[in-house]
Amino acid sequence: MSKDLSTAFLGALAICCLLPVHAASVRGSVGVEANLYSDAPLYDEQSNNDVLGSSYADINFAAQSESGNRYDLSAFARIAPDRQHSVTGDIRQASVWISQAQADYKFGVLSETWGMLEAWSPVDIINQRDMAEDFQGKVKLGQPGAVAAFKLDDSVLSLYGTTYARERRFGEGKDRLRILPAPIVDDDYERGRWAPDFAARYQFRLGESIDIAISQFKGHDREPVLQALADRNGLYAFTADYQTIEQTGLEAQYVYGDSVFKSEVIYQDGAEDSFFGGGVGAETSFTSWLGGLGDLTLYAEFYHDDRSDRAPVTPFQRDVFTGVRYSFNDLNGQMLELRNTHDLEWQSNLIDLRASRRMFNDGVLSLSFIKIDNAKKDPALQGFRNDGYFKIGYAWYY
Numbered sequence: 001m002s003k004d005l006s007t008a009f010l011g012a013l014a015i016c017c018l019l020p021v022h023a024a025s026v027r028g029s030v031g032v033e034a035n036l037y038s039d040a041p042l043y044d045e046q047s048n049n050d051v052l053g054s055s056y057a058d059i060n061f062a063a064q065s066e067s068g069n070r071y072d073l074s075a076f077a078r079i080a081p082d083r084q085h086s087v088t089g090d091i092r093q094a095s096v097w098i099s100q101a102q103a104d105y106k107f108g109v110l111s112e113t114w115g116m117l118e119a120w121s122p123v124d125i126i127n128q129r130d131m132a133e134d135f136q137g138k139v140k141l142g143q144p145g146a147v148a149a150f151k152l153d154d155s156v157l158s159l160y161g162t163t164y165a166r167e168r169r170f171g172e173g174k175d176r177l178r179i180l181p182a183p184i185v186d187d188d189y190e191r192g193r194w195a196p197d198f199a200a201r202y203q204f205r206l207g208e209s210i211d212i213a214i215s216q217f218k219g220h221d222r223e224p225v226l227q228a229l230a231d232r233n234g235l236y237a238f239t240a241d242y243q244t245i246e247q248t249g250l251e252a253q254y255v256y257g258d259s260v261f262k263s264e265v266i267y268q269d270g271a272e273d274s275f276f277g278g279g280v281g282a283e284t285s286f287t288s289w290l291g292g293l294g295d296l297t298l299y300a301e302f303y304h305d306d307r308s309d310r311a312p313v314t315p316f317q318r319d320v321f322t323g324v325r326y327s328f329n330d331l332n333g334q335m336l337e338l339r340n341t342h343d344l345e346w347q348s349n350l351i352d353l354r355a356s357r358r359m360f361n362d363g364v365l366s367l368s369f370i371k372i373d374n375a376k377k378d379p380a381l382q383g384f385r386n387d388g389y390f391k392i393g394y395a396w397y398y
Helices: 003-018
Strands: 021-037 051-065 070-079 087-099 103-110 143-152 155-162 184-189 197-206 210-220 225-231 234-242 244-256 259-270 273-286 295-305 318-327 335-343 349-359 363-373 389-397
Parallel strands (some): 184 234
Antiparallel strands (some): 021 051, 051 070, 070 087, 087 103, 143 155, 259 273, 295 318, 335 349
16 A cells, blocks of 8 residues: 555545534445465466465445535455465545535545446546456556536536556466566656646436447556566566557447447557557346346447557457346345356457355355466466466455
8 A cells, every 4th residue: 555545545534534524424344255276376486375365344434524525435455365465455535525516526536437338448547457456457546636527417527637647556476366477577657657647528418318428538558568578587577668648438328228238439549559449238137037036137248449569468359248147136135147258369268157145134145256268378368377266255244
C-alpha cells in the first residue's frame, strides 16, 4: 500500500470523523480462501505447494453531512503466506462528494467504472487494474484525482483530472497465476509519474431503452509496453513503459424485453500503435425457467482489435466469451455459472465454473474451478497454463 494513498485515506477518514454527519453506514466482509493446484508450477521460483491459503478483509464506509456532502471510504487487505508479498492491500476509494443543483464534485481517491461489457471493458481506463489480485482483471486500484459531473437535462457530462499514475500489478516471484517469466524491475512514465491525465465522458439516453456514452482520454496508458532484459544467461527481467495515449470511446446498450444488447468501441493513438478495438455482446434471461423458481441467463460477447505486435499485450484481442448462469431464487441465494473464453487466433480456452450459496445467515460459501487449455502459444495465457485450480472460499458479511 503506497505512502501517498495511505495519507489520502487517513486524511479522508479524519474529515469524516470530524465533520457532523446525520447518516452513516459501515459494510464489508472477512473471508478465507484455499486454492488447490493439481499441476506443478511452470516457473522454478513459484510456490510448489498444492494448497495455497489466504485470508482477506474489506471495509466500506459511507457518511453524509448535514449539508448533503458525502464521504466514501473503501479499503482492502489480504494475508497470503505463500505469495511473493504475504501482505497486500489498497485504498480503492477515499473520496469527498459535494452535490449541488447543477453539478456533483468528487475528489480524493476515485473508483470509476465505465463500459457495458461483462468479460472485459476496452473503454474503462480511469483506474488501473490489479492483475495480481485477480488475473482476469476485475479488481481495480484506487486512482487519485477529481471529477465534476454536470447535470444537463437527461444527460451527464463528467470531466476528470487524475494524477500519480499507478503501475499495473502483476503476479511475480512465488505467486501462481504469473503472466511473466521474470520480474518487472523498473516502471517508466513518459511524462513523469505525477503528470496529470484528463478525460471527459458524456452519457445520455435515447427513448426508454437505449443508453449511450462517449468518452475521451489523454494521459498515460494503463497497459504498459513490456521490454525484455537479457544477458548471456538469458531473460532475467522486464521494464514497464507507460506511454502517453489518446483514446476515444463509444458505449451503447439497448434493452429489449428480457434481453440486453451491448457494444463498446475505442480508437487509441499512441503506445507504439494506433488502432480500433472493441466488442459486442448480448444477454437474455428466462424467468421461472422450465416452470421452476429460478432464472436462467445466457450471454455471449465477441472482441476484436487490430493493434500491431508492438502494442501492449492485452486480453480479449480476438476472443469469444460465452456463459450461462442459473440463479435458484431461493432463501439460500444459490447460484451456478459456467463461462468460457475462446481465443480465435491461438485456439486457447479459459473455462470458469462458479457456484455459491448463503450459509449461516450472513456468510457465503463459494466454489470455483478454473481450467486453462491449449495456452502454450497464447501470449495472454501462456504463463498460466499450469495454473488451473479448484478454489473454496467462505466470506462473512457485516
